[in-house]
Amino acid sequence: MSGFAALLARDLRLAWRRPGDIAVVLAFFVVATVLFPLGIGPQANLLARIAAGVLWSTALFASMLSLDRLFAADYEDGALDLLLLAPWPLELAALAKCTAHWIVTGLPLAVLAPVLGIAFGLDGPPLLALAATLLIGTPTLSLVGGLAAALTLGARRGGALLALLALPLCVPTLIFGAAAIESLTSGEDLGAHLAILAALALVSLATTPWAMAAALRQAGE
Numbered sequence: 001m002s003g004f005a006a007l008l009a010r011d012l013r014l015a016w017r018r019p020g021d022i023a024v025v026l027a028f029f030v031v032a033t034v035l036f037p038l039g040i041g042p043q044a045n046l047l048a049r050i051a052a053g054v055l056w057s058t059a060l061f062a063s064m065l066s067l068d069r070l071f072a073a074d075y076e077d078g079a080l081d082l083l084l085l086a087p088w089p090l091e092l093a094a095l096a097k098c099t100a101h102w103i104v105t106g107l108p109l110a111v112l113a114p115v116l117g118i119a120f121g122l123d124g125p126p127l128l129a130l131a132a133t134l135l136i137g138t139p140t141l142s143l144v145g146g147l148a149a150a151l152t153l154g155a156r157r158g159g160a161l162l163a164l165l166a167l168p169l170c171v172p173t174l175i176f177g178a179a180a181i182e183s184l185t186s187g188e189d190l191g192a193h194l195a196i197l198a199a200l201a202l203v204s205l206a207t208t209p210w211a212m213a214a215a216l217r218q219a220g221e
Contacts, residue, residue: 003092004093007097026108028058029109033055033119034116052181055113056178060141062105063142067142071150072153090213091209109134110138111131126184132194133197137200143208150212
């Protein structure tokens with residue numbers, strides 16, 4: 001577990017030294033989200049109806065922006081070879097890098113989303129539900145995206161391949177994340193949607209680290 005903590009701290013320090021990478025992700029999220037109210041106009045009912053889908057979709061695309069460099073830097077500078085030879089399991093190393101990605105992208109997106117939700121006319125419980133769904137759902141995006149990043153490591157046009165692999169696998173999380181906010185207006189049970197999002201995150205946690213480790217071993221050969 002000490003290897004996990006050391007790699008997590010290393011990746012967080014590297015992210016802290018490159019704040020521009022995080023700023024680009026957050027700026028994309030803000031700009032892409034704000035374009036919808038500006039384009040549609042001040043139609044409060046329509047904006048409230050599409051808010052959940054728009055915010056979740058833009059959060060998904062924003063989280064994909066930094067995934068192409070998740071393992072690429074280690075692959076290029078030889079650090080991946082050290083990870084393959086390290087005494088701790090490669091699965092923990094992959095999980096540590098995905099955790100760092102979530103901390104610097106998924107967590108800020110979850111904090112920022114309720115602020116942007118105000119532009120769509122959301123208030124009170126829907127804003128809290130939006131933050132809750134993103135907090136529970138964005139780890140799945142980082143794990144699935146990490147798997148896609150490992151599978152496309154070293155490939156030409158890896159960013160495009162990464163998106164083609166990751167986006168379809170993230171569709172269930174997108175659907176239930178958006179449906180959770182909409183359930184508040186229709187009187188449905190919010191807890192059921194949150195439970196499904198948590199289940200998807202647990203399934204990703206239980207499966208993707210091993211798949212990522214296998215892909216990284218293949219890339220390191």
